[in-house]
Amino acid sequence: MLELKGLSVSYGSFTAIESIDVLVQKGEIVVLLGSNGAGKSTTFKAISGLEKPRKGEILFEGKSIDSRSPGRIVESGIVQCAEGRKLFPKMSVSENLIMGAYVHRKNKKAIKQSIKHVYELFPILYEKKENAAGSLSGGQQQMLAIGRALMAKPKLMLLDEPSIGLAPLIVEQMFEVIQQINEEGTTILLAEQNANAALGIASKGYVFESGSIVVQGTSEELLSDDSVRKAYIGA
């Protein structure tokens, strides 16, 4: 479904990722692991069209998308839920969700249905639907960010570190919801520090280190790989 071929991205003269290859099949959950500054978010930005690749190709459903505008990419079915729970803090929860369905703005009925679906996934958002997004707790904000990404009805969802800063119990719930979203038919590319939890739901993973992929394999392979265990699981 998504294929990165020899992708390189630079910020000015600094190369953030250097010729990486990633393959995501339809229906999968794929995880990108890597410490801070390894290049995960940069990869996401390139896929979303926010940063233009210096070299290489991004194929989505067989077509090259690297010259499309961010808006067109969302329309073709890739939605990013960026790191750091970026919301519109002064808009209410429901307004934030409606903004997420921007590309479907002509279809009011579909928007209503998507909102209902998001509220089913995250009942707490329904309770707080009139509240300003900025007044939610960190975990609730993360739920809202994911819910808003869902509103665009993505075929592929890019989730950038959804578990960061959340209590262990909430992390578990969050991964359950991610799995549920996946089972409902959305392919997921996940960036995570929390290797254990992420590999628990993913089918395969890639490990980034200063801009390149150093290890890749199925979740089982990665979980039993010594270097991965040492760096990300602490065992």
Next chain:
Amino acid sequence: MAALLNRRTVISGFILLALVFPFLTKNSYVLHILTLAFIWMIAVYGLNLLAGYTGYLSLAHAGFFAIGAYSLGILTVKVGMNYWLAFLSSLIITCILGLLIGLIALRTKEHFFAIYTLCVGYIIYLVIDKWDGLTGGVRGLIGIPVPAGFGPLSFEKPLSQYYLILFFLLLTVLMVYRIVHSLSGRTFIAIRNSEELAKTLGIATMKNKLMVFVLSTLFAGLAGVLYASFIRFIGPDIGYITITFDLLMYLLVGGIGTLAGPIVGTLLIVWVSQSLQFLQDYRMLIFGPLLTLLIIFYPRGIIGAFYEWKIKRQEKKRMRALIKNHKDAEFPTANSVPDKKVKEG
């Protein structure tokens, strides 16, 4: 519901007051100043859409005001065009120039956008000042006609001009209200919040920014056109940067990014500066520090401060009621306190 009714009565009250005001005062000077204030308000609404709701502070606003005014002046005085045709053409000219300038200016952001548009504004002023053949240079244009009448309606008298300009002001407010409360409005606010986030939601930010920019020049142009046929004489100074700063001051005092801000700020500053006229330019010695204090303590101006006060009061009331009802029951938990929400607009 009560709040809505309340708001509706306040708005109708103000409109009614504006309608009967000319009968309450026999002073034609006051009427003149108020009419002028209405014109400034229209321009400030344009600035508010761009700077307040979208987050792009344009300092070329007086330039577009002048483009509107001069287009009307030239088309009526020099070309001899039918008044309302010239009126419409002037608005179109302003928008086209706005579109062209916006295409370039919007490639910059934040301070750079402000500086860039400051330069554009100055260039517009210079062109008007130096292009003698077209604009009359420093001598300006005189004898601009009053708006042509429709059938029995004529706009010769100051009183009828007052109502005409009030009509355009109400039209402006209505348009801005509809825009701000539509998805477009929320899109603009999204861009102000974070352009990158807006992009990840699929918003074509450039297209939207360009649309607001042109809209804002439309209102500046409309104000300019009305000014030209109200004062009937225009000189290059109407495009000078001080006018932009006046408009900006009205907006900041009233409340940037609020719907009522432009009206409140303009009325207040125009009224205060009329009363302090004996101080001449030393007025600025008072305005400067006051404005600085206002921005520090109330970044969203008088209207913003009012909303904050209202929210606080409601919160207090609610807490008091809660405590009364739950005297012996459990204390309200953090969960049951609806978080306050500052309304956009």
